[in-house]
Amino acid sequence: MATTSERHPVERLLAIMARLRDPESGCPWDRRQTFESLIPHTLEEAYEVADAIERGDYDDLCDELGDLLLQVVFYARIAEERGLFDFHQVVERLCDKLERRHPHVFAGVRFASEEERKRAWEAVKQAERRAKGRDEAETGVLDDVPVTLPALLQAEEIQNRAARQGFDWVEAAxxxxxxxxxxxxxxxAWASGDEAHICEEVGDLLFVAVNLARHLGVHPETALRQSNRKFARRFRYMERRLAASGRKMTDVPLGDLDALWEEAKEGREA
Known part of the structure; x- marks a missing residue:
């Protein structure tokens, strides 16, 4: 019998997860986990993958992809224990879906245009929804947009789906x-002092900003993450400069802070 280390890496991983979940000899923390308890860990791991990519740290990316894969294996193990499905079924369904959604690659289908390919993609997805018992007459195109998506991503997905139905501006202007x-x-709204109205209008402004990003070919989540990093980099420069002179930011006049900010913008924060 092959030892754990001699098995195929995927089979080895599945065996490790089974051992971790063993009711008698497994890890107490791993045994306690449920579908619901893993959700925040899954979201965190997905963002850590994105962070490694954006930092260009590909050695770290290898580790983070492993951590993200662990989440899939963890969910599949819990499902197997409940008699729902197992990891191999997850993989089989994924393979079937990839082949089904890419007939131009796997079935010799030829599309005359990118628009025709997109229409075929949507037709396949509609067929998949019908196969799951979702009545097209009762199910709207936005009904299965995940409500737990971060707001920027959710707005982008809503707008993309509306655009595929023809409800969209044709250009950015x-x-x-x-x-x-x-x-x-x-x-x-701000002048009126109505807090509820202000909140509503802030939301509308953010929503249309996402739409503008789409039309400019920019991923809004990525763009905002880049701006967050840029702000943090410049802010840290200000903190270092002030610490070197023995001052605290809260005690420095705003004019001096603005001057430091301009220094950071000139690239001195690197």
């Missing part, structure tokens, strides 16, 4: 105008 319109409405 009118979206710029819509951003300006929403900004003016936010100014008016």
């Amino acid at each position: 009118p979206v710029f105008a819509k951003v300006e319109e929403e900004l003016q409405e936010l100014r008016e």
Whole structure:
């Protein structure tokens, strides 16, 4: 009988997870986990993958992809214990779906245009929904957008689906105008002092900003993450400069902070 280390890596991983979940000799923490308790860990691991990619740390990316794969194996093991499905069924369904959704690669189908390929993709997805018992007459295209997605990603997915139904601007110029319109409405709400109205208009402005990003070919989540890192880098530069002079940021006039910020913008924070 092959030892754990002699098995195929995937089979070895599945065996390790089974051992961790063993009711008698497994790890207490691993045994306690459920579908629901793993959700925050899965989201965290997905973001750590994104972070490694954005930092260009590909050695770390290898580790983080392993951590993300562990989440899939963990869910599959819990499902197997409940008699729902197992890891191999997850893989088989994924393989079937990839082949089904790419007939131009696996079935010799030829599409005359990218638009035709997209229509075929949507037709396959609609067929998949029908196969799951979802009545097209009762199910809207937005009904299965995950409500737990981060708001920026959810807005982008909603807009992409609406666009595939023809409800979208054909170019970016009118979206710029819509951003300006929403900004003016936010100014008016702010002047009114109505907090609920202000919140609503802030949401509308963010939603249309996502739409503008789409039309400019920019992924809004990625763009915002880059801006967050840029702000943090410049802010840390200010902290270092102030610490070197024995000052605290809270005691420094705003004008001096602005001057330090400009230094950071000139690239001195590197």
